[in-house]
Amino acid sequence: xxxxxxxxxxxxxxxxxxxxxxxxxxxxxxxxxxxxxxxxxxxxxxxxxxxxxxxxxxxxxxxxxxxxxxxxxxxxxxxxxxxxxx
Amino acid sequence: xxxxxxxxxxxxxxxxxxxxxxxxxxxxxxxxxxxxxxxxxxxxxxxxxxxxxxxxxxxxxxxxxxxxxxxxxxxxxxxxxxxxxxxxxxxxxxxxxxxxxxxxxxxxxxxxxxxxxxxxxxxxxxxxxxxxxxxxxxxxxxxxxxxxxxxxxxxxxxxxxxxxxxxxxxxxxxxxxxxxxxxxxxxxxxxxxxxxxxxxxxxxxxxxxxxxxxxxxxxxxxxxxxxxxxxxxxxxxxxxxxxxxxxxxxxxxxxxxxxxxxxxxxxxxxx
Numbered sequence: 001x002x003x004x005x006x007x008x009x010x011x012x013x014x015x016x017x018x019x020x021x022x023x024x025x026x027x028x029x030x031x032x033x034x035x036x037x038x039x040x041x042x043x044x045x046x047x048x049x050x051x052x053x054x055x056x057x058x059x060x061x062x063x064x065x066x067x068x069x070x071x072x073x074x075x076x077x078x079x080x081x082x083x084x085x086x
Numbered sequence: 087x088x089x090x091x092x093x094x095x096x097x098x099x100x101x102x103x104x105x106x107x108x109x110x111x112x113x114x115x116x117x118x119x120x121x122x123x124x125x126x127x128x129x130x131x132x133x134x135x136x137x138x139x140x141x142x143x144x145x146x147x148x149x150x151x152x153x154x155x156x157x158x159x160x161x162x163x164x165x166x167x168x169x170x171x172x173x174x175x176x177x178x179x180x181x182x183x184x185x186x187x188x189x190x191x192x193x194x195x196x197x198x199x200x201x202x203x204x205x206x207x208x209x210x211x212x213x214x215x216x217x218x219x220x221x222x223x224x225x226x227x228x229x230x231x232x233x234x235x236x237x238x239x240x241x242x243x244x245x246x247x248x249x250x251x252x253x254x255x256x257x258x259x260x261x262x263x264x265x266x267x268x269x270x271x272x273x274x275x276x277x278x279x280x281x282x283x284x285x286x287x288x289x290x291x292x293x294x295x296x297x298x299x300x301x302x303x304x305x306x307x308x309x310x311x312x313x314x315x316x317x318x319x320x321x322x323x324x325x326x327x328x329x330x331x332x333x334x335x336x337x338x339x340x341x342x343x344x345x346x347x348x349x350x351x352x353x354x355x356x357x
Contacts, residue, residue, distance in 0.1 A: 011275025016232050017282045024239050024286060 029064050036062050043073060051077055088119075088196040091203045091331065092221035093263075094245075096237025098208030100229045101265040104301055104311065106205040107135045108321070109225070111310030112328035114169035118200040121160065124174035125217035126207040127183050133173045136163065137308025147175035150187030156194050165313055170199070183216055192220040210240060215248050222251070223259045223331070225292060229266045230278040238262075238287055261292035263327060268297045269341045280340050293327030295320050296341045 040060040047053060057076035062069060093106045103126075110122040124132035127147060133139045138161050144154035149172075156172075163169035172195070175182075195202045206217035218224060224245050228238040245258045252258055264283060271277035284291055295301075296319050304314035312321045312328075319341065329336045 013272070013275045013278050013282065016278055017286070020232055020235055020286050023236060027236075027239070028243075 036060050039071075039073075043075070047075060047077075053077055088199040088202050089223065090192060090196065090221045091201065091223045091225060092206055092218040093203060093225045093227060094206040094214065094218055094241055095208065095227040095234070096210065096214075096239075096241040097229075097234045100227050100234050101295070101301075102208070102227050103131050103135050103205050104305065105225065105227050105263055105265065105295070105324070106132060106203050107310035108312045108324040109328050109331070110136075110169060110201075110203050111166065111312040112321075112325045113201050113203075113332070114163070114166045115312065116328070116332065117168060118332075119168050119170075119198070120201045120203065121170040121172055121195055121199045123172040123195070123202060123204045125183075125204055125213055127174045127180045127213060128176065129207070130174035130176050132205050133161075133171060134308065135305050136171050136310065138163070138171050138173070139308070142173045145173045145175040146191065147182045149191055150184060151182060156191065156198075165309070180213060183213065185216065185219070188216050189220065210244060214241075215244065218245060218249050220250055221245075221258070223261065225261050225263050225331075226287070226289065227263045227265055228283060228287070230264060230268075230272070230280075230283055232278075235278070235283060235286055242287065242289060260289045261331075262287060262289050263292045263295065265295040266297045267294050267341065291338055292330055293323050294338070294340060295323040295327075 037060075040058060043060065044053075044055060044058050047058070053075070059072075059074040061072040061074075063072065064070075091109075093102050093109070095102050103124075106122050110120050114120040122132060122136065123146065124130050125146070126132070130145075133142050141161050144159035146159070148154040149156050149159045159172055161171045161173065163171065172191075192202065204217045204221065207213040226238050226241060226245075228234050242260060245260055246252055249258055262284065264280060267280070268277055272279045280291070280294060298318065298320045300315050300318035301311050301320050304311035307314060311318065312324050315321055316325075323341075326336050326338075
């Protein structure tokens with residue numbers, strides 16, 4: 001079996017290990033995607049009660065690093081609607 | 087009160103049913119009262135692996151629906167007095183497996199047995215989440231193979247989110263059981279090593295079960311591998327795992343190449 005390695009047959013386990021590490025790091029960080037879409041729906045619902053707005057003008061983003069999670073909500077309200085509400 | 091263990095994996099075909107039967111057999115041989123419960127409604131197999139397929143009269147769904155008493159559905163193992171099986175239903179609708187029913191049966195089993203070992207169906211659907219729901223300890227069965235490791239990672243996530251223990255804010259005890267491990271291939275660099283899998287999944291190791299013909303031979307005759315051939319390498323691995331589950335401190339030995347010159351010459355055939 002060592003003869004194979006002499007002729008340079010590549011080991012495959014290191015590749016498996018690396019692929020898994022990259023994939024799982026990505027998947028673990030995106031576990032919250034369900035939560036984000038849920039939040040987006042509800043935020044949209046609440047704001048739509050008072051202001052008329054475009055559904056795709058509400059952006060919800062979740063960023064995670066080792067220490068903190070940042071929830072970023074970006075709501076764009078059209079000028080006219082904002083004036084009416086005020 | 088008995089301890090509830092769920093044997094789970096995410097991916098199918100990695101050895102959940104084999105491991106459930108083997109651990110059940112190993113724990114029962116310690117003279118503790120053990121029941122193995124098949125949660126794989128629709129595709130039951132634990133009865134077959136345990137060699138009790140022709141003795142099934144009532145099953146888990148019958149008990150949940152109140153058509154049978156728990157004592158009527160429990161099948162006592164022919165070889166071990168302390169080992170019991172609660173089979174899954176094959177024909178009925180999976181929706182009959184209700185959360186309330188499962189909770190009631192588990193509470194009942196906990197009163198009568200020292201160990202309740204639940205064989206989970208593969209996947210992340212309702213059956214799998216119901217099987218893990220009331221567990222005290224999870225045994226995550228994983229092959230040293232990319233798809234199996236990835237699915238185990240998903241399951242570990244579910245164990246931390248969707249179990250009764252997690253909802254109470256407690257930490258779920260999780261253990262890794264690495265099955266179908268081939269030390270030679272790992273040595274050659276063509277199989278993930280134990281340390282690789284442990285590093286990726288980062289849960290404590292319960293045992294390493296070597297790839298072996300003995301597992302298939304045991305299931306062919308319908309006996310847990312720990313009872314069929316208790317001297318075989320996989321059986322020894324399961325005995326050690328069972329002792330660790332019972333709280334004993336057993337050092338982990340990674341099955342390695344221990345062959346001499348003859349083994350090296352003739353070894354490849356076995357591997």
